[in-house]
Amino acid sequence: MQLPTVCQPGRLAVNDGLLENVKFLHQSHADEPLDKLRQRYEEDGYLFLKGLIPRADVLKARHEYFNMMAPTGVLEEGTLPVEGVFNSLKSAEEFPGIGAGAAGKNGRPGGEKAAQFIDLALDAHYRDWYAQDFCRHPALINFVARFTGWESNTLGLRRSLLRNNIPGTKPIGVHYDQIFLRHGEPTSVTAWVPIGDIQLTGGGLIYLENGDSLGLSIEEEFTKKAKDVGLSEEEAKDAFNNNMMATGLLSELPLDFSHKHSRRWLVAEYEAGDIVLHKPHAV
Ligand SMILES: O=C(O)CCC(=O)C(=O)O
Ligand SMILES: [Fe+2]
Numbered sequence: 001m002q003l004p005t006v007c008q009p010g011r012l013a014v015n016d017g018l019l020e021n022v023k024f025l026h027q028s029h030a031d032e033p034l035d036k037l038r039q040r041y042e043e044d045g046y047l048f049l050k051g052l053i054p055r056a057d058v059l060k061a062r063h064e065y066f067n068m069m070a071p072t073g074v075l076e077e078g079t080l081p082v083e084g085v086f087n088s089l090k091s092a093e094e095f096p097g098i099g100a101g102a103a104g105k106n107g108r109p110g111g112e113k114a115a116q117f118i119d120l121a122l123d124a125h126y127r128d129w130y131a132q133d134f135c136r137h138p139a140l141i142n143f144v145a146r147f148t149g150w151e152s153n154t155l156g157l158r159r160s161l162l163r164n165n166i167p168g169t170k171p172i173g174v175h176y177d178q179i180f181l182r183h184g185e186p187t188s189v190t191a192w193v194p195i196g197d198i199q200l201t202g203g204g205l206i207y208l209e210n211g212d213s214l215g216l217s218i219e220e221e222f223t224k225k226a227k228d229v230g231l232s233e234e235e236a237k238d239a240f241n242n243n244m245m246a247t248g249l250l251s252e253l254p255l256d257f258s259h260k261h262s263r264r265w266l267v268a269e270y271e272a273g274d275i276v277l278h279k280p281h282a283v
Helices: 034-044 055-073 112-125 130-133 138-148 175-183 211-228 234-245 254-260
Strands: 021-023 046-049 191-193 263-267 275-278
Touching: 034 046, 034 138, 055 112, 055 130, 112 130, 112 254, 211 254
Parallel strands: 021 263
Antiparallel strands: 046 275, 191 275
16 A cells, blocks of 8 residues: 655654654556566665565564574563564663664673673674575565566675664664665665564664665765865775764754754654665765
8 A cells, every 4th residue: 555645643753853844655567567676676765565576485484583582581471472572661762773883883882781782683694594584585676676676686785784673772874775885886885674564663774865876976976075175085985984974974963954054854664575676965
């Protein structure tokens, strides 16, 4: 079902307040003509595909993940791992999200109390059910191969982040992914894949309206600044990062960022099996 394009969700919170005046992501389906999908990706900077991966396969990864994390006490007693229900007797500090810019990018937040949780959360990235079965799921790889025209030359980057935020932990701030992929050409495709159903207010990814063109112009501005002061290419790469926050983020304040750039945030309700592809400068 296509939701109405403008909504007023009650309590869609970001770091610096409640979002007002958001729009829904435009929904697409893998069986639409490729040309149409490609055009939409170019125009919007993202492509939100409903039901690309079989739901059961996504829930298998969800089960494996929470089964692995269960010994840390993160799950509510008497619930199934696949449900992923947070333990109401615990506090969020013991279960910090990884890679959200806390204590240095991709550092080890939370100290001693969180050590077991962090160790397991990192370890999960190397398990077959994640690195192989989930990240290289044929439905995902085959679609990207066709969509991009890369066909059998499609390579999965080893870099992936299994985001694990529970209610009350710190989400990653405003960014575009090329910041983290600086040493490659801006030709990659990011797949953001929810591992389960996510309600509108459940912390799923949000995109900035026309964010790709904004990201590109921010990048151009950095390049120009770097050239103007006579930096070498290598120095320029570091300079890009100096223009951002130490964590590589454009901002930790999404509400403020959208006001500053007069663009709305685009939101969605996600279901297991959905994916969003986005461009390297999509914000
Ligand atoms: O590879 C990284 O650290 C970046 C992760 C990222 O872009 C994200 O989580 O949205
Ligand atoms: Fe990202």
